[in-house]
Amino acid sequence: MATMTRRNVLAAAGVTTVAGTTALLGDDKVTKQRYLFQNIPPRELIRQRHLPNVELVTMDGQKVHFYDDLVKDKRVVIQFMYTRCKDVCPMVTHHLVEVQRILHDRVGHDIFFYSISLSPEEDRPEDLKRFAEEHGAGPGWLFLTGEPNDILLLRKSLGFTYDDPVEDADRNNHSGMLRIGDEPLMRWATCQGGANPKWIASVIQNEADAPFKGAVNGIRQADPAVHKD
Amino acid sequence: MQLVNGVIQPFLSVNKRRYRFRVLNAGPSRFYELFLTDPLSPGTVIPFWVIANDGNLLPTPLQVTSFRVGVAERYDIIIDFNQVKTLIGAHTTVRLENRLEQTDGQGPTCNIFPGGQGIYCLEFRIGSAVADGSVNPATHPQFYQLPSVITPRVTRNFVFDRSNGQWVINDRFAACTEMRFTVEQNTAENWNIINPRSDWQHPIHIHDEEHRILSRSNNGGHHSSLSGAVSSFSRGDCPFDGGGAGISTQFPGVPNVEVSRKDVTRLQQDETNLLFFRFRDFAGDYPMHCHNVVHEDHAMMLAFEVQPGVIDDNPNP
Numbered sequence: 351m352a353t354m355t356r357r358n359v360l361a362a363a364g365v366t367t368v369a370g371t372t373a374l375l376g377d378d379k380v381t382k383q384r385y386l387f388q389n390i391p392p393r394e395l396i397r398q399r400h401l402p403n404v405e406l407v408t409m410d411g412q413k414v415h416f417y418d419d420l421v422k423d424k425r426v427v428i429q430f431m432y433t434r435c436k437d438v439c440p441m442v443t444h445h446l447v448e449v450q451r452i453l454h455d456r457v458g459h460d461i462f463f464y465s466i467s468l469s470p471e472e473d474r475p476e477d478l479k480r481f482a483e484e485h486g487a488g489p490g491w492l493f494l495t496g497e498p499n500d501i502l503l504l505r506k507s508l509g510f511t512y513d514d515p516v517e518d519a520d521r522n523n524h525s526g527m528l529r530i531g532d533e534p535l536m537r538w539a540t541c542q543g544g545a546n547p548k549w550i551a552s553v554i555q556n557e558a559d560a561p562f563k564g565a566v567n568g569i570r571q572a573d574p575a576v577h578k579d
Numbered sequence: 580m581q582l583v584n585g586v587i588q589p590f591l592s593v594n595k596r597r598y599r600f601r602v603l604n605a606g607p608s609r610f611y612e613l614f615l616t617d618p619l620s621p622g623t624v625i626p627f628w629v630i631a632n633d634g635n636l637l638p639t640p641l642q643v644t645s646f647r648v649g650v651a652e653r654y655d656i657i658i659d660f661n662q663v664k665t666l667i668g669a670h671t672t673v674r675l676e677n678r679l680e681q682t683d684g685q686g687p688t689c690n691i692f693p694g695g696q697g698i699y700c701l702e703f704r705i706g707s708a709v710a711d712g713s714v715n716p717a718t719h720p721q722f723y724q725l726p727s728v729i730t731p732r733v734t735r736n737f738v739f740d741r742s743n744g745q746w747v748i749n750d751r752f753a754a755c756t757e758m759r760f761t762v763e764q765n766t767a768e769n770w771n772i773i774n775p776r777s778d779w780q781h782p783i784h785i786h787d788e789e790h791r792i793l794s795r796s797n798n799g800g801h802h803s804s805l806s807g808a809v810s811s812f813s814r815g816d817c818p819f820d821g822g823g824a825g826i827s828t829q830f831p832g833v834p835n836v837e838v839s840r841k842d843v844t845r846l847q848q849d850e851t852n853l854l855f856f857r858f859r860d861f862a863g864d865y866p867m868h869c870h871n872v873v874h875e876d877h878a879m880m881l882a883f884e885v886q887p888g889v890i891d892d893n894p895n896p
Contacts, residue, residue: 512744514778523743523744524743524744525743526745527745542746542878543745544743544745544752545752545878546752546756549755549756
């Protein structure tokens with residue numbers, strides 16, 4: 351038997367993890383990008399695991415890539431919803447409208463809102479556009495749909511998932527939570543979308559501003575997510 | 580990786596006498612059931628003593644072979660290494676071993692591993708005989724008389740659940756600026772903390788006053804509360820069996836090692852725990868939350884206040 355080196359052990363562990371992931375997603379015919387542990391910086395590992403660069407379509411029909419176009423170098427708030435949803439999605443969307451009002455012109459400037467359809471089969475870009483207009487979503491907030499398998503991968507990668515397949519299949523179980531992220535710092539958090547909008551806004555502001563409140567040796571830290579252009 | 584006081588594969592050299600240890604579960608999500616194991620003879624049953632729970636002395640020491648500890652709970656134990664040495668013969672080490680199987684963040688399965696097949700946490704290396712002037716717990720010293728249980732002014736219910744992918748208490752989210760209810764200072768209250776689900780367990784931590792567990796009862800849940808269907812991830816009901824010290828005859832379903840004042844209570848699957856409080860010294864604002872740190876970070880929490888002369892009878896705040 352070959353000597354078990356540390357590298358062998360790590361490689362074997364990597365294979366096991368991929369096999370486990372495939373089994374989890376097997377029924378959904380989704381394959382997750384294989385990742386290896388060697389020589390990958392931790393930040394890149396998070397990107398590969400959790401921020402797949404799938405192609406999505408905006409409510410204006412524009413094709414975008416999730417990581418390259420929507421997340422890279424940005425602060426984001428991500429919601430999953432679907433337009434025919436009766437209770438929880440309209441409520442959370444309404445809360446986000448209120449949050450957008452509180453955050454004022456930061457939305458679209460250094461904080462971006464994304465609402466991704468949980469029913470990509472039925473939600474066409476024009477349906478999302480109507481939903482956005484009906485709720486009064488402002489600029490800096492994109493509603494997105496795409497290929498069902500891509501959206502499934504995206505949902506699971508972002509952590510909107512249940513172990514129990516019965517609960518995982520219920521779309522309403524994924525529409526209450528908000529994912530809040532700061533890609534330049536790779537800080538990711540969640541917040542309850544059903545909570546008080548003032549509370550949601552304070553969580554978002556805290557995630558966005560806390561790392562830059564202090565100064566190191568009298569020098570204030572530059573904010574990598576504020577674009578000067 | 581299992582650490583004790585920040586150390587991997589830790590050991591402690593001890594003499595043949597009694598030692599008192601305080602065991603704190605400082606992990607994020609794991610529940611432990613700790614046994615003493617002779618690694619060279621893992622079938623040997625090694626008893627020891629529990630004397631305090633969450634920092635509060637029990638009325639009298641209780642001999643156990645194991646105890647179950649959720650996140651943030653504390654158990655004070657006495658191990659008599661002189662006695663242990665006579666049990667393990669020529670061997671010189673015993674280990675604190677977690678035999679409770681837990682394969683994900685939801686909570687333990689019903690499986691207790693056989694000795695030696697769990698996870699070793701800490702090794703004791705037993706040295707020479709020394710004089711021991713400490714009290715022998717086997718003489719059943721009386722430590723403490725528990726305060727009396729009186730009729731509560733009000734009984735409140737708190738259902739710890741999941742809704743739309745988020746943690747809720749009584750179907751509501753945390754808002755740390757909002758006080759859910761007001762306790763009248765210098766009164767007694769009963770709180771039912773309720774887990775309707777058969778998958779998750781929650782160690783519930785209540786700030787300000789300590790409580791006592793009056794009963795642990797199975798509420799026949801067995802469902803995921805959202806769909807009403809039987810969860811395919813049901814763990815079954817496998818409450819802690821008392822670790823050899825038995826279940827209280829006075830407080831139904833409550834292991835004797837939990838008949839004490841407490842501030843964290845493990846809310847097991849499909850379970851309703853009746854807690855008794857006397858709110859006395861301090862007025863002010865306090866939280867109640869799940870101490871599974873991941874749940875806590877995701878705001879499985881509420882805030883309440885204690886004020887003199889304020890009457891709030893809301894049973895489901």
